[in-house]
Amino acid sequence: MKRKFGVNEKIRIAIIGCGGIGRHHYWQFNRLRDQCDIVAACDVYQKHLDEFRQMTGRNDIELYRDYRQILERKDVDAVVVATPDHWHAKMTVDACEAGKHVFCEKPAMHNIAEGLAMVHAAREHKRVVAIGLQQRSGEHFKEAVEIVRSGRLGKITTVHCWNVGNEAPNGIGNPPDSDPPPGLDWDFWLGPAPKRPYNPNRCIYHFRWFWDYAGGKVADWGVHLIDIALWAMGEHSPTEVAAYGGKFALNDNRETPDTIDCIWKFKDWTLIYTHRAGSDYPLYGRGYGTMFFGTNGSLYVSREGLEVHPDKERIPAYKRGGSAQSEPHAENFLAAIREGVPLAVDVLTGVRSTIVPLLGNIAYRVGRSIRWDAQRAQIVNDRDANALLSRNWRAPWGIPKRYIKPIG
Numbered sequence: 001m002k003r004k005f006g007v008n009e010k011i012r013i014a015i016i017g018c019g020g021i022g023r024h025h026y027w028q029f030n031r032l033r034d035q036c037d038i039v040a041a042c043d044v045y046q047k048h049l050d051e052f053r054q055m056t057g058r059n060d061i062e063l064y065r066d067y068r069q070i071l072e073r074k075d076v077d078a079v080v081v082a083t084p085d086h087w088h089a090k091m092t093v094d095a096c097e098a099g100k101h102v103f104c105e106k107p108a109m110h111n112i113a114e115g116l117a118m119v120h121a122a123r124e125h126k127r128v129v130a131i132g133l134q135q136r137s138g139e140h141f142k143e144a145v146e147i148v149r150s151g152r153l154g155k156i157t158t159v160h161c162w163n164v165g166n167e168a169p170n171g172i173g174n175p176p177d178s179d180p181p182p183g184l185d186w187d188f189w190l191g192p193a194p195k196r197p198y199n200p201n202r203c204i205y206h207f208r209w210f211w212d213y214a215g216g217k218v219a220d221w222g223v224h225l226i227d228i229a230l231w232a233m234g235e236h237s238p239t240e241v242a243a244y245g246g247k248f249a250l251n252d253n254r255e256t257p258d259t260i261d262c263i264w265k266f267k268d269w270t271l272i273y274t275h276r277a278g279s280d281y282p283l284y285g286r287g288y289g290t291m292f293f294g295t296n297g298s299l300y301v302s303r304e305g306l307e308v309h310p311d312k313e314r315i316p317a318y319k320r321g322g323s324a325q326s327e328p329h330a331e332n333f334l335a336a337i338r339e340g341v342p343l344a345v346d347v348l349t350g351v352r353s354t355i356v357p358l359l360g361n362i363a364y365r366v367g368r369s370i371r372w373d374a375q376r377a378q379i380v381n382d383r384d385a386n387a388l389l390s391r392n393w394r395a396p397w398g399i400p401k402r403y404i405k406p407i408g
Contacts, residue, residue: 003077005338014040014070016091017082018052019204021105025080026056028330035334040076042067045204046183065185067091071098078128078337081105084207085214086193089114090397092129092347096121101128103333107219108347108354113390115351115358116377117403122347124403128336130343131350133227134329135303140322141228144301147308148232152315153294159233160272161225163217163288166280171252172209175200192397201253209254211365216256217275218357218364225290227345227353228301229271232292236352237374238264238271243364249278262360273360348407362388377406 005011013029013036015022022041029036042064043049049063064070070079071094078101081091089109095102102122108131109115122129135141148156177197180186186198193212196202207213208220230236245260258277263270274283284291289302296314300307303325308318328344335341345353362385363370371380379385393399 010034011036011334011337012039012075012077013037013080014042014073014076014078015080015082016042016067016070017080017084017087017105018043018048019045019082022048022080022082023052023055024326025082025103025105025330026052028326029080029334030056031327032330032334035331035338036078040064040070040073042070044185044188045181047181066188068094071095071100076100078103078333084189085219086110086212087191089118089399090192090393092118093121093399093403096125096127096129099125099127101333101337102347103130103132103330104347104350105132106350106354107215107223107357108350109358110214111389111391112355112358112377113404114399115354116405116407117399119348119351119407120403120405128333128343129347130329130333130336131345131347131354132329133224133345133350133353134325135224135228136231136344137329137332138303138323138325140306140320141301141325143320144228144299144306145232147299147306147318148292148294149234152296153292153299153308154296154311154314156233156292156294157269158272158293159229159269160274160283160291160293161222161229161289162274162283163221163225164274164276164280164283165287166278167258168249168278169251171250171258171277172201172206172254174251174253190394192391192393194394199253206254209256211255214256215358215361216254216260217277218256218260218262218273218360219354221288222262222273222275222357222360223354225288226271226273226356228290229292230353230356233266233269233271235266236349236356238266238356238359238372240265240369240371241359241363242369243360245275245364249276256361257364260360260364262357262363264356264360271356273357351407375406375408 081104180198243262245257297310305321
């Protein structure tokens, strides 16, 4: 049963994950303290909790080492899931079952099966579940989408997204396995992922570059850029996917590629994502962004603004600066809970946008192109690729099977 909030009643929020992203979300929601109150926070690393307490200067926020204790609290209305990717789905499903609304960081999930579960858990328990693809809340991103959809650019045949930089030659380095730092519950941090020895690069921040916990640059940053492409083009299900790359530039212990190009085929256009960590020479003069190529002109958009570049002077040039994204995204989440307004990125949209980069990673890992059947949530006639749609969750952190079914 959906709770109704009084005019002056605040939404009570708990933050799960008190590292850099969790602290960012603290400030976003604390800025809206006339509408909400942050009452609890959780992390499996005591150092993060101590730093969170010092940063906020608030002794009234109750701190926990186990997120399940937060979900048991009847006075918590919503949780912010700001953990590594491999925990997103489990915590979101558990929160929905406990009657909490959820703001989950991107990428929505570690693997595609988990995303399906998140959608169906939110539906079954009638919870508001938002995904942190905050660019959709930026006014200049909305304008970019309007320009694309207006037809002003002509027929769009290709959309290119990219992140380039130079971490050569040593990247994140090769630290040896070791004991976890004092105050870190490494087994709890691993959660549903396989049990492995502690390594500094597998934990704080750099977990992004290991398949057990995340999907490399394609899923970590690429999902933001790909999401805008899918939104503007009005499609979310590619039919064919290919990806090529490898560890070509960096001498470190990461598993995910430092160089990759993914290509997704849609009905009458293609989407490309490029990442390289061994050269920061920009594409189209920029280190990252999303570029739409049309027969009348092209449009570039990033967090800093948008530019329209005419082709053969068929349309006028246009340029504008960026706009706030995280702030209105947080406001939208609260308004969805209180007033029932549509979410900028609901769980279905966020999961669909995350499926696309995850399919790119699967094509890369199996070393061949794949065909995607969105209605069945299966890769066509490829046992190895289908095995990567899910994972064997380590007990007791599994996802109930009843939630894992197609979303279309």
